[in-house]
Amino acid sequence: MGNKFRMFSLCLFVLLVFLGSQVFAAETGSIIGKVVDKTEMPLPGVTITATSISLIGARNATTNEDGRFRLPILPVGVYTLAFDLTGYRPLKFEKVTVKLGVDTVAEASLELSEEIKEEIVVVADIVPLVDSKTANVATYVDSKQLDTIPSDRSFRDVTKFDPGITGVRFNSGDGTAGDGLPSIRGEGEYGNNYLIDGLSVRDPKTYGTGTPLNFSAIDEIQIISDGFNPEYGQALGGTINVVTKSGGNNFSGEVAWQYKSDAMSQDEADALWSTEKEYTDSHPYLNIGGPIIKDRLWFFTAYEKTMYDETVAAKSVTDPETNQIVDEIASGGNEDDRNNFFLKLSLQINPNNIVSLSGTMYNSEIAGQGTDELRKPDARHTQLTDQLRLRVNYKSILTDTTVLEFKAGMIQRDLDDQGDLGNRGPAEYTNQDTGVYWHNYDNLDNNERDRQDVLLQATHYLEAGGSHELKAGVGYYWANSARTIEFNGLDEDLYPGDTFDGGTRYQFVNNEIDPTYAAVPTLYYEHRSIDIANETSGMSFFIQDTYSPMENLNIMLGVRFDTQDVQNNDKQTLLYFSADESISPRLTATWDITSDSKNIAKIGYGRFFDITSTGLASWGNTASPYAYRMYAWAGPTGDEWNNMSEEERDAALHNGDNWGDGRGNTGxxxxxxxxxxxxxxxxxxxxLRPPYKDEFLVEYDRKLTERYVAKIRYINSHTRDLIEDVAYWKEPGSLEQLWVIENWDEKKRDYYSLEVEFNGHPTDNISFYLSYCNSEAKGTNPGQFELAGFQSQWGSGNDVGVFGDHLPHMWWGEGLGGPKDGNEGWYGYLPYSVDHQIKFRGFWRAPYGITIGTSLEWNSGYHWSRRGYSDGYGDYFTFPDGRGNREMPSIYYWDASLEKAFTFGDRYGLGIKLDIFNLTNSDTAVAYVNQDTDNFGKTLEVQEPMSVRITASFTF
Structure with a gap:
């Protein structure tokens, strides 16, 4: 990493030296408009001055010969606009809202001054409810809403309020009742890009949200489900863009303590994964911002501490057929200790040039993992993380028509996972029927992930046959991931010296004679240690022109490409995507039908590419990763096994002659x-080609009044050229296998949705957002890691998985798809597909310092599948009934918050807030046992029960 980091630092230094003040972060919006006189004639030469508590100093613009003006790169917030022209009465607009990435339109009319010189003050109350310039589909959640709407204080969780987004309240990857990443437009957890202050923070290996951002530092979240402009890239799903706070000209801050416990929660409803537990969850946090030098240098800093302690009661595990107790899980404790620190400095060199530096330091220790799962104490584990994120953002207005932007950043993440037993000798044991783990944790897992980005882009406004907004950008990214896995079970290696000496694990099933008898061995694995180091790098380029041939028509035409070089641990290039292989054309049109911003028709088409994760390169490492041998049990079963003493069973388990290929051969x-x-x-x-998605949009927006808007849209997309490892015979008539990582036609995803939105702000103190979505997400593989059934510990990857591993006439390949056999039931509804959704969120700042917030979500139920057993893999990888042909029951969530504020003087306040989650204590099932066993169809997990969280705060 050292050489790469030094090269990154040198490039950054050189660019800063030669570009001077031409640096900028995509954390802003704009105000555009036109000034006329009372006869509707344009007024050139009008000076417009913008001020806001969000803006360092003031920003000026002057109208051109057509009376038009533009105030670019404004931080999000509420502004006052002052219009001034000699001979005319001064005019002031108050309450003009700027949102992230949006042009707020402000139209003004000036009166001749004659003898009246007094300024005219208008409470304009301009909020951009519709975007008449672009066809991008995005919603916005500002800091006021974040403080009001109940959430788990992460920007990941906030995405659940958007229409069509699934997989947040229900983790479609592991079957749990929360902490899922959003699936946008049917692309799953891996489909999204996450931006903080203009640069991606997406984990290069897992495609997750990266280093956690302190929630108190968020100023606004822009959730872009359809980003047709070419400046949005490297995502097949959506883009979540977060801008952070910058402080202000006055000191302000907050000290708070957030608390939640089992005493403030209902008991969990009965399910196979339900557990009786006692817990306390505390989050003390503070933030402060203000001037170091007024109108010149601001700061904002935030710190949050997480202290979570949990005690899980002992649990009896029963056989679902006989209801007999077959195992016991001892009680245990789980401790979660986290620290999250954020700092941002913003410097205005002059009114047209601002630089900001920001950083996050995060560390955590989560001990006793698995206490709320079916893990016995000796099979639990601890996770340790240390993470750092740094950013430099600089923005510059070169001229009235040209803006230059520069941004650079780096991320370092160290993540370790280790067993609580602290002994590598014993192996992990698993009961496939009950899902119970015991004897030890699986491995010691150490991960390092780094990312560096540099981006330079320019925007130029041109009048030629209409108006043009030309934008172009070029960027460089580099990311790497290194992982070592040392398996436990060294003392239980049955065949030492066979090169698979890196650790072992054993699997069992319930005794077929009687489930209360001793569980019978079924599979034995011996591993090699894993040592993976991969990196990826490339260039990004985009250019776009938003052309307005007339005032009520905007046409955006652009193109983007992203190159990628993926290397293994020996710096060998495994795959390379060139610019011509990732050409991404984009075209949209928006038509203001009635030329009054009240009836907007939109149409859009785009091709979207994504770079591959570093995980795809791991299979090209010089030492093959994830190498193992699997043996089937050939020893005693039934009564014979049960009637043996524990010592005799242990001896038989560790006798290499009792394991073999399942066809009579052992050893x-x-x-x-x-x-x-x-x-x-x-x-x-x-x-090999990069995967792509083609997407088409049609939308109609109706601005009912200045405070209400309704929208309806149709989305259709198809994702192709997905990558998979596919099995072939090396030669005709040979039994030697050939595995090729390729673009496989059988691997695909399709999506459509019809969405309706109605939102507005009836008064300054009331805001709401209501949506309905009818959608369908189908495909052969979800855009995420897929477990072999929710009770499994492993599964199928996103890029390289078991789909396609079918060799014709091979006994172990049935149902896994193959070149000659098609998708074999893999194509169908994906696990995050929901047919119908209704979502509502809103808040009311009531009298007497009371604020009420609420959110409501109903969906018709996720699709799920019966998982068939694959002999070769020893787990449930097939779809005998077809994928997604079952549907969970409809489900709803109702959360609410109530806050009372007490003010003292002009700037001090005390607040007490209650957040109530699952207000009606609904306990609908969210996951079932989907393996084709005796447990099939049993409720595995239900909604999280009703709980109350209290927050006490002091603001100044």
Missing amino acids: ADHPRREQSGESNPLYYDPD
């Missing part, structure tokens, strides 16, 4: 399956 040379570089090497197709 080290007869594994049931082997995955390794020798047995099934993977080859990268030299003609």
Whole structure:
């Protein structure tokens, strides 16, 4: 990493030296408009001055010969506009709202002064409810709403309020009742890009949200579900863009303590994964911002501490058929200790040049992981993280028509996972029927992930046959991930010296004679240690022209490409995507039908590409990763096994002659399956292409009044050229396998939705957002890691998985898809697909310092599948009934918040806030046992029960 970081630092220094003040962060919006006189004639030469508590100093603009003006790169917030022209009465607009990435339109009319010189003050109350310039579909949640609407204090959780977004309240990856990443436009957890202050923070390996951002530091969140402008890229789903706070000319801050406990929660409803637990969840936090030098240098800083302590009661595990107790899970404790620190400095060099530096430091220790799962104390684990994120953002208005932007950043993440037993000798044992883990944790897992980005872009406004907003940008990114896994079970290696000496694990099933008898062994794995180091880098370029041939018509035409070079641990290029392979054309049109911003028709088409994760390169490491041998049990079963003493069973379990290929052959040379570089090497197709999505949009927006708007839209998209490892025979008539990472036609995703929105702000103190969505997400593979059933510990990857591993006539490949056999039931409704959704959020700042917020979500139920058993993998990877042909029951969530503020003097306040989650204590099932076992169809997890969180705060 050292050479890369030094090169990054040198490039940053050189660019700063030569560009001087031409640096900017995409954390802003704009105000545009026109000034006329009372006869509707344009007024050139009008001076417009914008001021706001969000803006350092003031910003000026002057109208051109057509009376038009533009105030670009304004921080989000509420502004006052002053219009001044000699001979005319001064005019002031108050309460003009600027949102992230939006042009707020302000039209003014000036009166001749004659003898009256007094200024005219208008409470304009301009809020951009519709965007008549672009066809991008985005919603906005500002800091006021963030403080009001109940959430878990993460920008990930806030995305759940948007129409069509699924997978947040229900984790479609692991079947739990929360903490899922959003699926946008059917692309799953891996489909999104996450931006903080204009640069991506997406994890290069897992595609998650990266280093957590302190919630108190968020100024506004822009959730872009359809970003047709080419400046948005490297995502097949959506883009979540977060801008952070910058302080102000006056000191202000908050000290608060947030608290939640089991005493303030209902008991969890009965389900296989339900647990009786006692817990306390405390979050003390503080933030302060203000001037270091007024109108010149501001700061904002925030710190949050997480202290979570949980005690889980002992749990009896029963057989679902007989209801007999077959196992016991001892009680245990879980401790979560986290620290999150954020700092931002903003410097105005002059009114047209502002630089900001920001950083996040985060660390955590989460001990006793698995206490609320079916893990016995010796199989629980601890997660440790240390993370750092740095940003430099600079914005410059070069001239009245040209803006230059520059941004650079780096992220470092160290994540470790280790067993609480602290002994690598014992192996992890798993009961496939009950889902219980015991004897040890699986491994020691160490991860390092780094990312560096540099982006330079320029915007130029041109009048030529109409108006043009020309924008172009070029960027460079570099990311790497390194991972080492040391498996436990060193003392239980049955075949030492066979090169698979990196650790072991064992799987069991309930005794077929009686489930209360001793569980019978079924599979034995021996591993090699994993040591992976991969990196990826590339260039991004985009250019776009938003052309307005007439005032009521805007046409955006643009193109983007993203190159990518993916390398293994030996710096060998495994795949390279060139510019011509990722050309992404975009075209949109918006038509103000009645030329009054009340009836807007939109149409859009775009091709979207994404870069691949570093995980795809791991299969090209010089030492094949994830190498193992799997053996099937050939020893005693039933009564014979049960009647043995514990010592005899232990001896039989560790007798290598009791394990083999399941066809009568036993011993080290007869594994049931082997995955390794020798047995099934993977080859990268030299003609590999980046996956892409084609998307089409039609929308109509109706501005009912200045405070209400309704929208209806139709979205259709198709994702193709998805990457998979596909199995072939090396030669006709040969039994030697050939595995190729390629673009496979059978692997695909399709999506459509019809959405209706109605939102507004009836008064200054009331705001609401209501939406309905009818959608369908289908495909062969979700855009995320997919477990082999929710009770499984492993599954199928996003880029390389078990789909496509079918070799014709191979006994272990049935149902896994293959070149000659098609998708074999894999195509269908994806696990995050929901047919119908209704969502509502709103808040009311009532009299007497009371604020009420609420959110309501109803959906018709997620799709789910029966998972069939795959002999070769020893787990549930097939879809005997077809994917997604079952549907969970409809479900609703109702959350609310109530806050009372007490003010003292001009600037001090005390606040008490109650957040109530699942207000009616609904306990609908969110996950079922989907493996085709005796447990199939049993409720695995239900909604999280009603809980209350209290926050006490002091503001100044």
